[in-house]
Amino acid sequence: MVVSAAAAKEEAGLGALDRLLAATAAEMEKVNALILKRADSHVEMVPQLARYLIEAGGKRLRPMLTVAAALLFDAPTGAQTNYAAAVEFMHNATLLHDDVVDESDMRRGRPAARMIWGNQASVLVGDFLLGQAFLMMVETGKLDALGVLASAATVIAEGEVFQLSKAGDLAATPADYDQVIRAKTATLFQAAAEVGAMAGGADETGRAALREYGLQLGLAFQLVDDVLDYRGEAGAMGKNTGDDLREGKMTLPVILTLADANPAEREIIAAALGKPEASETALDQVVAIMNRHNALGRTVDKAHEHVRLARAALEPVKASGMRTILSDIAEFYVSRAY
Amino acid sequence: MVVSAAAAKEEAGLGALDRLLAATAAEMEKVNALILKRADSHVEMVPQLARYLIEAGGKRLRPMLTVAAALLFDAPTGAQTNYAAAVEFMHNATLLHDDVVDESDMRRGRPAARMIWGNQASVLVGDFLLGQAFLMMVETGKLDALGVLASAATVIAEGEVFQLSKAGDLAATPADYDQVIRAKTATLFQAAAEVGAMAGGADETGRAALREYGLQLGLAFQLVDDVLDYRGEAGAMGKNTGDDLREGKMTLPVILTLADANPAEREIIAAALGKPEASETALDQVVAIMNRHNALGRTVDKAHEHVRLARAALEPVKASGMRTILSDIAEFYVSRAY
Numbered sequence: 001m002v003v004s005a006a007a008a009k010e011e012a013g014l015g016a017l018d019r020l021l022a023a024t025a026a027e028m029e030k031v032n033a034l035i036l037k038r039a040d041s042h043v044e045m046v047p048q049l050a051r052y053l054i055e056a057g058g059k060r061l062r063p064m065l066t067v068a069a070a071l072l073f074d075a076p077t078g079a080q081t082n083y084a085a086a087v088e089f090m091h092n093a094t095l096l097h098d099d100v101v102d103e104s105d106m107r108r109g110r111p112a113a114r115m116i117w118g119n120q121a122s123v124l125v126g127d128f129l130l131g132q133a134f135l136m137m138v139e140t141g142k143l144d145a146l147g148v149l150a151s152a153a154t155v156i157a158e159g160e161v162f163q164l165s166k167a168g169d170l171a172a173t174p175a176d177y178d179q180v181i182r183a184k185t186a187t188l189f190q191a192a193a194e195v196g197a198m199a200g201g202a203d204e205t206g207r208a209a210l211r212e213y214g215l216q217l218g219l220a221f222q223l224v225d226d227v228l229d230y231r232g233e234a235g236a237m238g239k240n241t242g243d244d245l246r247e248g249k250m251t252l253p254v255i256l257t258l259a260d261a262n263p264a265e266r267e268i269i270a271a272a273l274g275k276p277e278a279s280e281t282a283l284d285q286v287v288a289i290m291n292r293h294n295a296l297g298r299t300v301d302k303a304h305e306h307v308r309l310a311r312a313a314l315e316p317v318k319a320s321g322m323r324t325i326l327s328d329i330a331e332f333y334v335s336r337a338y
Numbered sequence: 339m340v341v342s343a344a345a346a347k348e349e350a351g352l353g354a355l356d357r358l359l360a361a362t363a364a365e366m367e368k369v370n371a372l373i374l375k376r377a378d379s380h381v382e383m384v385p386q387l388a389r390y391l392i393e394a395g396g397k398r399l400r401p402m403l404t405v406a407a408a409l410l411f412d413a414p415t416g417a418q419t420n421y422a423a424a425v426e427f428m429h430n431a432t433l434l435h436d437d438v439v440d441e442s443d444m445r446r447g448r449p450a451a452r453m454i455w456g457n458q459a460s461v462l463v464g465d466f467l468l469g470q471a472f473l474m475m476v477e478t479g480k481l482d483a484l485g486v487l488a489s490a491a492t493v494i495a496e497g498e499v500f501q502l503s504k505a506g507d508l509a510a511t512p513a514d515y516d517q518v519i520r521a522k523t524a525t526l527f528q529a530a531a532e533v534g535a536m537a538g539g540a541d542e543t544g545r546a547a548l549r550e551y552g553l554q555l556g557l558a559f560q561l562v563d564d565v566l567d568y569r570g571e572a573g574a575m576g577k578n579t580g581d582d583l584r585e586g587k588m589t590l591p592v593i594l595t596l597a598d599a600n601p602a603e604r605e606i607i608a609a610a611l612g613k614p615e616a617s618e619t620a621l622d623q624v625v626a627i628m629n630r631h632n633a634l635g636r637t638v639d640k641a642h643e644h645v646r647l648a649r650a651a652l653e654p655v656k657a658s659g660m661r662t663i664l665s666d667i668a669e670f671y672v673s674r675a676y
Binding site: 041093100120123127135137150151153 | 379380381382383384431435438439457458459461462463465466468469470472473475476477479481484485488489490491492493494495496497498499500502503
């Protein structure tokens with residue numbers, strides 16, 4: 001019955017996504033129009049590169065979260081359109097810089113922008129998008145929301161540097177990993193939800209609730225992402241399977257496995273970790289060891305914990321159809337792991 | 339007598355620098371303390387890399403400009419400390435990203451940060467500094483000044499991309515060059531002076547005057563920089579002579595030379611342009627051709643025009659010791675070219 005329970009959860013999760021898409025469609029149309037408009041520039045290469053990435057069609061989960069959070073409250077100010085576009089620009093700036101940092105050749109199922117326009121333009125267009133994000137925030141005239149995003153920008157960069165400093169470190173701990181994903185991933189989900197609540201006119205309680213909800217959702221999201229990297233769903237992810245291992249990223253699956261592995265197993269993992277040239281066979285061996293120690297399963301369990309915390313965080317918010325959708329959507333994030 | 343007139347100008351310029359340093363010393367002490375404090379992070383590599391660059395001791399011309407502009411007016415708000423530190427962080431973020439983009443190995447007379455910590459950390463610490471810059475602006479509670487800097491950030495990035503798209507383009511025009519240096523260099527000088535005026539409580543006239551002054555000063559600065567790149571003053575610049583040629587940067591000296599060159603000369607230039615491996619001999623040949631067409635001299639003349647415009651821009655501002663210093667300091671920028 002385990003399988004059908006999981007299947008039922010997945011169905012509930014997918015249903016929630018459809019409901020979220022429907023509930024935010026009108027607002028997201030405005031956001032998408034603003035995103036395209038603000039990716040424009042008289043310097044041709046800027047919109048070419050920016051639109052290539054933007055139109056590759058990520059799911060826009062983060063701006064959708066901003067919009068949904070705004071609609072959760074009674075007094076929407078309209079600022080959510082700018083906030084949501086700013087959040088998506090910050091995310092895309094991070095992706096452009098990450099692909100340079102990770103030397104990735106794929107993103108969203110297509111060659112990464114840097115493979116077409118080069119590392120140089122990817123760094124600079126990332127900077128452009130970051131500037132535009134802040135400019136859109138300035139235009140709303142709301143300094144406090146701008147502070148949330150500016151603070152997020154520094155925390156995200158710190159998290160990425162911390163991740164870099166731990167790359168290939170066999171002594172990395174689950175606490176290190178937690179610190180990395182809080183900073184590099186969950187911070188933007190947290191900020192997206194918080195500024196959404198602010199645009200919705202939430203009081204302090206509502207703002208804190210959405211802040212916590214976004215944080216927990218982001219943690220669950222990254223945990224699942226890090227499982228999928230080893231589950232061979234390159235197509236679905238739009239990236240290459242095993243990238244994390246080859247880049248030496250100390251994600252929870254590898255940290256948990258190393259903690260329980262015998263010397264022979266450790267040696268096999270160490271030989272492939274951080275080696276861009278590691279073979280498919282080596283990768284398969286590592287995944288077999290992970291499964292022997294149930295490291296992927298335990299990582300999914302951890303994601304479930306954060307989903308529970310995300311749902312619990314919404315309790316202080318007045319019950320509504322949107323609150324139910326946000327509560328259910330957390331399940332969707334984890335359903336991706338099956 | 340030309341030489342001694344130049345020498346006299348240089349002396350006046352250097353005198354102005356000393357006077358500017360003295361007049362801003364107390365304020366700059368606060369700025370420097372803030373810069374060090376805000377370069378800190380619990381992620382060790384962040385302050386290591388940031389301080390390596392920051393303490394290499396650029397002249398801090400941009401933040402000094404912010405402070406000086408604030409002191410030019412009657413009602414300093416105190417915001418200039420944060421504004422000046424934010425301007426310097428934006429500048430340092432740009433340097434970190436530029437060194438990655440240009441694959442530079444030297445900066446401020448030392449190995450570039452990317453040669454020690456890698457491209458990856460340079461990109462990410464640049465992002466961190468940019469985030470901190472905006473955070474410091476947010477903390478002053480002044481949205482309009484923040485808008486000036488956010489707008490500058492996008493224009494600078496656009497300018498860098500435009501420069502990239504023109505690299506090695508033998509058909510690049512003086513107008514292209516003007517567009518590049520306005521965006522990538524003069525915009526930050528302009529913003530530095532403008533937010534300084536705002537911190538000083540300037541009215542619209544004062545703000546516009548400083549905006550124009552900063553713009554013209556920045557244009558003069560970049561023109562001289564682009565001359566020095568061919569004048570073999572690697573030590574003084576802290577970079578390698580001929581870098582611009584080897585990187586294929588279409589600066590005014592090369593654009594003016596190409597316009598007047600005969601086919602044989604064009605061929606020599608084209609053979610070295612954008613070739614990282616171009617020899618010292620090839621570089622010397624190019625410089626000889628440039629001198630034959632007086633391209634470096636004409637570029638310095640152009641810088642002088644902007645110095646004149648910078649000085650004229652200050653006329654609407656009430657006369658004061660600081661106004662005289664700012665007027666004279668413009669001369670210092672060009673005196674570097676002799």
